[in-house]
Amino acid sequence: MRKLDRAFYDRDAQLVARDLLGRYLVHRVGGLERVGRIVEVEAYLGPHDLAAHSSKGLTPRTRVMFGAPGHAYVYLIYGMHHCVNVVTEAEGRASAVLLRALEPVSHLEGRTQGPGLLCKAMGLDLRHNGADLLGDDLYVAEALPMPPLRIVRRPRIGVDYAGHWARRLLRFYIRDNRWVSKP
Template sequence: MGKEIKGDSPHFGKGDSPLFRGFYDRDTIEVAHDLLGKHLVHVDGDVRRVARIVEVEAYLGPHDLAAHSSKGLTPRTRVMFGPPGHAYVYLIYGMHWCVNVVTQEEGHASAVLLRALEPVRNVTLRTQGPGLLTKAMGIDGRLNGHDLLSRDLHIVDPGPEKISIVRRPRIGVDYAGHWAKRLLRFYIRGNAYVSRP
């Protein structure tokens, strides 16, 4: 079981306030579920981009053969081994940035990948896929290790919402043996911005 959340309410940081650290310092699958419907906010100069999180993937730590941390602590995975509530941003195929949120206690090395977003404000490019959403939100490697409790990059809770969550295997992890079949991709049923059903 995950840790009990301590705070004013189970909906940490309502409105424009970032989610509290305790939101991220819980079981990774619980955090993945609870991120669905939350809003990712990136303030870049005078532009405030906002998008709703509609699809995620959970990576459970070094024992999860699909997780970067399964290769151990490296310069690339250092942030993943760090404290919860930080952005783990890395480059794939030499051209696309991906953004994750680090979860659980420091050293656990788990994270949730953001796979798709639904535009809310000042987001005009495509957001159906991890490499597309970072481009649309203006997120790149300069934000690797960034504290998600900061003003310029954070996640907020827009308020209670009833959603139905679909569970599927993660995408692009065929190399991970039996871990490739685990149902660790979660998305909002019926949402048009999901990257793949």
């Protein structure tokens, strides 16, 4: 497997979202390499996207989103579930891609369908917020050659508060993959 480079992340969030599908999230922890194939994602397009955390501006919580591409933005939702995003686009754009579901590959325990379950299975929490995805412990990789994928576009999940942004087709997943959280 080959680790993705910074240029991969330094692009439009929608392009990165689609291109993350089929790649592998790798987390080395405790002598094990936890690996899952990314099968579902959501794009968040920056401060103008009312569903994005960055729509509230630069805060201590969103600082990572406003930073350089290729870093992990991890946050806690409902005080109990961690969610991991991949920061995209140039510094200051505050765009990201939420990882929603993984197909287990190695050393993953429990369900991986849904962002909170994904983080739990991968062992990711707030300690990983800001992690450089070009590092050795947490990264995204691809196995070459990449097979062609049939990708489905749907509205994002759980963002009804965001008005017309809730209806935008910014959730992407691999068609007929049984690990997708919500077809």
